[in-house]
Amino acid sequence: MSQQFENVTCTRCGGTGKYSWNRIELDRCRKCTGCGWCFTKRGQAAWEYYLASQNVLASELEAGMFIWDTIKNNRWVRIESVKASEAIWNDRAIPTMEIKTSRGTHCIFQENTVRAIKNEEQRKQQMIEAFEYQATLTKTGKPAK
Numbered sequence: 001m002s003q004q005f006e007n008v009t010c011t012r013c014g015g016t017g018k019y020s021w022n023r024i025e026l027d028r029c030r031k032c033t034g035c036g037w038c039f040t041k042r043g044q045a046a047w048e049y050y051l052a053s054q055n056v057l058a059s060e061l062e063a064g065m066f067i068w069d070t071i072k073n074n075r076w077v078r079i080e081s082v083k084a085s086e087a088i089w090n091d092r093a094i095p096t097m098e099i100k101t102s103r104g105t106h107c108i109f110q111e112n113t114v115r116a117i118k119n120e121e122q123r124k125q126q127m128i129e130a131f132e133y134q135a136t137l138t139k140t141g142k143p144a145k
């Protein structure tokens with residue numbers, strides 16, 4: 001049995017991901033954003049727990065780690081190199097990290113956090129921990145007392 005973040009078929013579109021057409025969303029269901037399912041409160045809380053475990057300070061990024069690329073594709077991209085630098089902003093020098101990936105070079109403030117992992121093994125472990133956390137939650141998404 002493979003574990004997953006607890007979810008239910010979308011009650012608005014019945015799992016089709018489609019709903020009545022409008023100019024902005026076309027026929028995409030607003031409730032599930034077209035994927036046909038929604039997290040339960042428990043699944044949502046566990047998913048947020050999982051994402052939080054991948055919050056990494058930009059200053060701690062290293063070559064060989066992977067960052068979540070939301071710019072073009074939602075996928076992990078490997079960091080090829082990292083260079084500490086600084087940006088001048090409002091006459092102040094702000095420490096930054098220049099992150100080079102196959103998608104180009106990104107400049108991130110060192111104090112910012114990004115979604116990153118060391119490797120797939122770490123990601124799997126984070127997922128296991130999130131499922132363990134999910135198992136401790138009540139239906140309302142709060143830890144059982």
Ligand SMILES: [Zn+2]
Pocket residue numbers: 010011012013014015016017018029030031032033034035036037
């Ligand atoms: Zn839906």
